[in-house]
Amino acid sequence: MDAAVSLFNVRGYSGTSVRAIANEAGVNGALISYYFGNKQGLLEQLMIDFLENYTNIVEESYKKLELVSAKSCLYTIVTDLLKYQQKNHHLARFVHREVTLDSTLVRELMMTYLMKEKHFVKALVEAGMKKKEFRQLSCDFVVIQLRALLTMPYSQPQYIREVYHLQPHEEYFVQKYIKHIERWLSEFLYNDISESEELKLNKIVSNK
Amino acid sequence: MDAAVSLFNVRGYSGTSVRAIANEAGVNGALISYYFGNKQGLLEQLMIDFLENYTNIVEESYKKLELVSAKSCLYTIVTDLLKYQQKNHHLARFVHREVTLDSTLVRELMMTYLMKEKHFVKALVEAGMKKKEFRQLSCDFVVIQLRALLTMPYSQPQYIREVYHLQPHEEYFVQKYIKHIERWLSEFLYNDISESEELKLNKIVSNK
Structure with a gap:
């Protein structure tokens, strides 16, 4: 494969x-x-494998929402999805490109996996807003933009390598990218972050 | 075409x-x-047309940086790029997908247009940081994430239509999306300190 x-x-x-x-x-x-x-069967298997694992990461973390804060639940999702894509970066690139095509297979995969993924992320964002951990924003737009940020380095690795000379398939990149997304979330989405947390984040970002 | x-x-x-x-x-x-x-010639022409206009929007706005604030310069870029993609949404979708392929044409287009686009956006972000309008963040990551947010609705319109029931090709969507990105920028990138300084400056100017 x-x-x-x-x-x-x-x-x-x-x-x-x-x-x-x-x-x-x-x-x-x-x-x-x-x-x-045949080749179509192989294509389907590749896409199903990738999307099933991707969606499972979201679902598994969402299930722990009763035990942890929405913030830490979202942090786990961000980290695990980026690491998963880094480890499977060839496959990630292929699947992210294939899902932009208009085909029956893509529509079916959207109904099965991408709607499920959206369902859990949205439910998590809503729970965070209800608990006042997150600010009141348009859920759909938050979920769309979060997905854009999480998939970009793995749907366009060549662009990032050639234009920015960064290496999305390397561990080092993932660590920096996670911190950057976490900072984005804390400024944009999280409510009332404590001063010590902010200091920590500033240190993290200035260490880059 | x-x-x-x-x-x-x-x-x-x-x-x-x-x-x-x-x-x-x-x-x-x-x-x-x-x-x-031939067909390859048509493909090249389509991609060059789209990317040339896209890059020009960035360059034209960047050129006005001496006259306006970095914030308003960035706002113009965000608005104009989203409106441009909305008006040419079929073409945008096609080009955003094609640039994820590994081909000689794509590499050439990256060197010609995408590096130029990155150059101007990055120079703008750096200027904003120097003027203390923007916070000190990793420029590359800000530019990559901004591009992810700006292109997502037009590289994956089908995903957004089928999974969120939103219509990226409609004027209404663009207006909402612009506001959401502007909010993201103001929370994440814009410096609050410079805003109050700006207020002070405005007062000084208006008292004269």
């Missing part, structure tokens, strides 16, 4: 044959057919 | 023929060949 993803990212989905994938992976083409049926 | 963009968005670039574009546009295929050479 790694072989398929790297070929799809260079040649595009249409430009990659099952034979080329088999060659790249060093396996027999029949093995791919046996497991996935 | 509208015909080409709408076919590319549904069938993908590889799945669309020059003949299909000519049929959709109601013109002779030879006319397309005459103007653009």
Whole structure:
């Protein structure tokens, strides 16, 4: 599957044959057919795997909302989603590009995974607002923008590498990016952050 | 060109023929060949047109930085880029997807337009920090995240329509989105201290 993803990212989905994938992976083409049926089956499996894990990260963290604050719940989601994408950056790039196409598969995946993801993030943001941990803002826009920030480095890694000379696939980048998003959330979304917390954040940011 | 963009968005670039574009546009295929050479020529022209206008919006606003505050300069860029994408939403979607591919054309366009765009936005953010209008943050991350927020509704309009039932191609959406980004900027980036200084300065000026 790694072989398929790297070929799809260079040649595009249409430009990659099952034979080329088999060659790249060093396996027999029949093995791919046996497991996935055909190229479309492989594509579906790749997207489902990625989106299922992505959505599970959100859901698992949301389930702990009864035990922890909305802030720490959101922090876990941000951290885990960025780390997950960093670890699977080839796949992340491929899936983020594929979901921008108008196809029956994409619409189905949206209904199954992306609506679920939105449901949990939105419910979390609403809970945070109700508990007065978060400011009263338009939930939909907060969720859309948070998703934009979380996916950007992994949907456009090449842009970030070539234009900013930063390396989204490296651990170092993720650590800095998490801090930056956390700072964004604390200024924009979180209510009444204590002075000591703000000092800590300032230190973190100035250490960059 | 509208015909080409709408076919590319549904069938993908590889799945669309020059003949299909000519049929959709109601013109002779030879006319397309005459103007653009071939499909690759048409693709290049579409991407160059979009990115040139996009980058010009940033550059034109940046040039006025000597006359206006960094905040108002940034506000103009945000507003104009969102309105531009809304008016050309089919093209925007296509170009934002194409630039995620690994190709020679994309690398060239990045060097020509996206580096220029980043240069002006970053110079503006740095100027704002120097003037103490903006807080001291990591410039690169501010520029990357701002770009993520500005392009998201137009790179993933289908996601936003199907999952949030919002319509990024409508005037109404743009107005709300601009306000939300402006709020994000004012909480996250703008310096409160400089605002009160500005007030003081305004008082001094008005007392004279």
